[in-house]
């Protein structure tokens with residue numbers, strides 16, 4: 317776990333200036349090591365829902381913000397996410413979070429943040445972001461509750477009250 321955190325920090329600092337500028341991609345620093353893509357299974361991928369256990373029927377999202385959940389999500393994000401993500405529309409290592417709940421379905425966000433690897437290999441938009449960011453978002457080992465709280469925080473950030 318400790319090792320993993322160091323790696324995360326290293327990745328974050330090493331790529332901080334690379335992200336958002338396609339021109340800077342140095343040879344050998346790209347993410348897509350040969351053999352990591354799984355093209356064979358992309359055909360059954362649903363780009364709206366993503367891939368994973370979450371879908372419209374097992375996610376409950378009220379129109380109104382759940383304030384305690386959003387607050388808990390903000391705390392969790394501060395520990396596990398904001399080293400790479402700003403809450404504005406500005407890119408850091410990964411894309412800024414502003415508007416993400418409008419760009420993506422709730423189930424897509426939940427599936428991606430709990431288990432990013434398989435989706436990075438299959439999602440066309442994630443592939444495009446990967447080209448810009450040069451970093452694969454690491455699995456942050458979120459449990460379901462943390463993920464759902466962070467989603468609520470993202471909704472708050474996008475103006476849900």
Ligand code: HEC
Nearest residue numbers: 396397400409410411416429445446449451452453456466
């Ligand atoms: C080491 C840096 C890093 C950390 C830490 C990180 N991310 Fe990411 N994130 C990325 C990158 C890079 C992308 C772009 C997709 C890719 O290349 O994997 C991304 C993409 C995303 C996206 C898709 C955004 C969009 O506009 O489509 C979401 C949502 C997201 N991350 C949420 C999270 C959450 C929640 C956490 C914390 C639990 C987190 N990230 C932690 C680097 C990171």
